[in-house]
Amino acid sequence: MHIMDDWPGYDLNLFTYPQHYYGDLEYVLIPHGIIVDRIERLAKDIMKDIGYCDIMVLCVLKGGYKFCADLVEHLKNISRNSDRFVSMKVDFIRLKSYRNDQSMGEMQIIGGYDLSTLAGKVC
Numbered sequence: 001m002h003i004m005d006d007w008p009g010y011d012l013n014l015f016t017y018p019q020h021y022y023g024d025l026e027y028v029l030i031p032h033g034i035i036v037d038r039i040e041r042l043a044k045d046i047m048k049d050i051g052y053c054d055i056m057v058l059c060v061l062k063g064g065y066k067f068c069a070d071l072v073e074h075l076k077n078i079s080r081n082s083d084r085f086v087s088m089k090v091d092f093i094r095l096k097s098y099r100n101d102q103s104m105g106e107m108q109i110i111g112g113y114d115l116s117t118l119a120g121k122v123c
Contacts, residue, residue, distance in 0.1 A: 003029060039067065043074035047086070053123035054087040058112065061094045 009027030017025065046055070055075065059068035072090060079086045093112040097104055109115065 036070070039070050040074050043071055043078055046075065047078045047082075050086070051123070052084055052086070054089070056118060056121075057088060057090045058115075058118070059090060059092045061092050061111075 007029075009029045010031060012025055012027060015028055015031070057068065057072055057075075059065060068090075072088065075086070075088060079088070091112045093115075094110040096108040096110055097106070
């Protein structure tokens with residue numbers, strides 16, 4: 001799917017959404033169902049690509065939490081409904097590049113265990 005810069009989006013009358021958003025939204029660019037469908041497709045592609053390898057999911061907080069949780073749920077469902085069981089571990093990190101309002105010049109990783117153990121890991 002490619003969304004052109006001048007595309008007006010979907011009309012809000014096509015959707016239900018929380019009342020506290022009334023007056024703040026103008027249109028919907030990507031409906032929730034399309035996002036869910038794409039996450040499920042991504043989970044299927046991941047499972048196809050990894051074979052029988054275990055999965056280490058590294059979720060980048062805070063913005064990536066909902067996407068990560070949905071992806072992990074789809075991965076679990078695929079694993080449960082297949083002839084192979086894939087073990088999954090989930091860890092969380094935060095990325096920080098600012099202190100107060102000043103850029104630190106480099107990205108700082110907060111949380112997670114020693115990420116160097118993941119480097120070069122194939123299976």
